[in-house]
Amino acid sequence: MSQQIFWNGKFSKADYFYGTKANQFLASKIELFKNHKKLLCLGEGEGRNAIFFAQNGFEVSAIDASDVGLLKLDTRSKEENLEIKTFCMDLNFWKADEKYDVIVASYLHMYKDERENLFKKIENSLNFDGYFVGEFFSTKQLTYNSGGPKDLDLLYSIEDFLNHFILCKKNISEEIVTLDEGIGHQGEACVIRVVIQKI
Ligand SMILES: C[S@@+](CC[C@H](N)C(=O)[O-])C[C@H]1O[C@@H](n2cnc3c(N)ncnc32)[C@H](O)[C@@H]1O
Numbered sequence: 205m206s207q208q209i210f211w212n213g214k215f216s217k218a219d220y221f222y223g224t225k226a227n228q229f230l231a232s233k234i235e236l237f238k239n240h241k242k243l244l245c246l247g248e249g250e251g252r253n254a255i256f257f258a259q260n261g262f263e264v265s266a267i268d269a270s271d272v273g274l275l276k277l278d279t280r281s282k283e284e285n286l287e288i289k290t291f292c293m294d295l296n297f298w299k300a301d302e303k304y305d306v307i308v309a310s311y312l313h314m315y316k317d318e319r320e321n322l323f324k325k326i327e328n329s330l331n332f333d334g335y336f337v338g339e340f341f342s343t344k345q346l347t348y349n350s351g352g353p354k355d356l357d358l359l360y361s362i363e364d365f366l367n368h369f370i371l372c373k374k375n376i377s378e379e380i381v382t383l384d385e386g387i388g389h390q391g392e393a394c395v396i397r398v399v400i401q402k403i
Pocket of ligand 1: 250
C-alpha cells in the first residue's frame with residue numbers, strides 16, 4: 205500500500221488525528237529560530253506544526269504524501285488567514301531545489317533504506333546556520349502502545365542521525381516522554397529528538 209493510501213485512510217477517520225496543537229518539542233525550539241524566516245515542514249500531515257509556525261511569523265511550506273491531510277491544512281490556513289504553501293508528493297521524489305532556514309519533521313516514518321537520500325536532501329536544502337529539528341519514534345517504541353508503526357524498519361536510533369549530517373553540529377537524544385497528541389499519540393513513548401545545525 206502506498207504512503208498516500210495509508211495516510212489518507214487515517215486522516216479520513218478523525219477530525220485531526222494528531223490534534224491541532226503543534227508537536228511540543230518542535231514548538232519549544234522556536235526561540236532558536238528567531239533570526240530565521242523560511243521554514244519547511246516535512247511529512248506534515250494535517251498541518252499542526254505548519255499552522256503554529258505560520259502563526260508565529262514564519263514563511264512556511266509543507267510537504268506530505270497525503271492529499272487528505274494537506275486539504276485539512278489548506279482549509280485551516282485559509283480560515284486563519286495564513287499563507288502556507290503545500291506540496292503533495294512522496295519525499296523520495298522531492299527535488300530539494302530550494303533553500304530553507306529551518307526544516308522540521310514530527311513522526312515522519314521513512315523506511316531505513318530511504319533515509320540516506322532524504323537526509324542528504326535535508327542537509328543540502330538548509331542555509332548556513334539553518335536548523336533541522338525533528339522528533340521520531342525510537343526502535344524501543346515497539347514495546348510501547350502509545351502510537352507509531354510496529355515495523356522496526358520505520359523506527360529510528362540515535363546512530364541513524366549520527367552517521368549522517370557529517371558537517372553539521374548535532375544534538376541527538378533518546379527520551380521517554382508522555383504524548384498527548386490527538387487520538388494518534390497518547391501516553392508514554394520512547395522518542396529520538398534531533399537538533400542539527402548546518403555550520
Ligand atoms: C505519523 S504522521 C505525522 C504527521 C505530522 N507530522 C504530525 O506530527 O502531525 C506521518 C506523516 O508522514 C507522511 N509521510 C510518510 N511517508 C512519507 C513519504 N515517503 N513522503 C511524504 N510524506 C510521507 C504521511 O503522509 C503522514 O502525514
